Amino acid sequence: MTLTVLMNAGPWLSVPPPGYGGIENIIATLVPELRRLGVRVVLASVDSSTLPVDEKMSVFADGQFAALQRPYNQVCGIAQAHLAGVVRELHARDDIDLVHDHVEAVGLATLAAMGPAGPPALHTLHWDLAKHPALYGSLDGGARVRVNGVSASQLARAPQALREHSVGHVHLSTPLAVDADRRPRPEKGEHLLILGRINPGKGQDVGARLAHKVGFPLVLAGPVGPYHRPAELAAAGDEARQNPDVRFFLDEVAPHVDGDLVRWVGTVAGQERDDLLASARASLFPLRWEEPGGTAVVESLALGTPVVATGRGCLPELIEHGRTGLLTADEEELGELVLAADLLDPDECRRVAAQRFTPAVMAERYVELYQRVRQLAGAPRL
């Protein structure tokens, strides 16, 4: 018998995402592999999603990412409208064996509120939850709703109410890890790279100061709030400062961005992103938050680029210190580690990625969890 899963990606970005998009990237990585294992996938997303699936459902035509700038009640309104569509779909049919939900907090609450009327559900936690316990509230009536983390450290920090409903963790993966160990050795350039949203937690300000200290070029790639291109941010004027990540960038990072040694290139995608990452001498993660899953970390390894990072969150689970990267508890030490990173072997990074972080490894683990969640809900094994 086939397992039919409703994969709830939410209304923010299409799947795959046009550039930045951690959650949407992971869904785009997971779904083809699940389908190869015989799982039928109904994707609840926006209509502009192009990921091949067995069926699609959507409330919005396009990704609502830009609306995340609006007041909180309007943001919730969009999430709720999307979820109402999902719930209508679930009430209208009886062939969904499991919901795999990725919509932060409200997705979980909505599924829990469905009670026995809803199918068993697994909600993947994507954030650093210790900071947001209130977001998740209680899981009353949610016995059929379970959660999984994207790292052991993320789950360990999660509120007790969530941990009680946990079925374990699944590390993130990347399609770049497929055959990573068989690809030719990448040409290395001079630059360090920080790939990710510009955000205080990701520490681009620390990275920019460090680049000036050690004299290595640093490329910052990623969006600043909703702005993907430097020209877009410049055109937005003062209004852009309403966004905290924009304020962080303008006040803490931009003073060190000289366009020469330190550059902000905006969001990079596709081959441009991969080339930038593969040719970096090291990938830098000067983290100030507990990184929950670290997609960019596993992408870096898959492309043969060692990681230099503050060992926070999931970093010690993903990086073997001295083999695939260098970790420190003290951000002042990052400069020395960057110098030492040239001694690490890019091939070793790719070998580890090809063993641990392929989409197949992730999908097999999720199928196990789907069966476990159904079993806990008293549903028959499929």
Ligand code: UDP
């Ligand atoms: N990303 C990208 N282009 C950018 C910046 C980021 O494609 O300019 C991608 C990156 O490769 C990764 C994802 O966005 O796949 C970010 O996920 P991660 O888990 O590293 O960070 P998050 O933003 O989810 O905390």
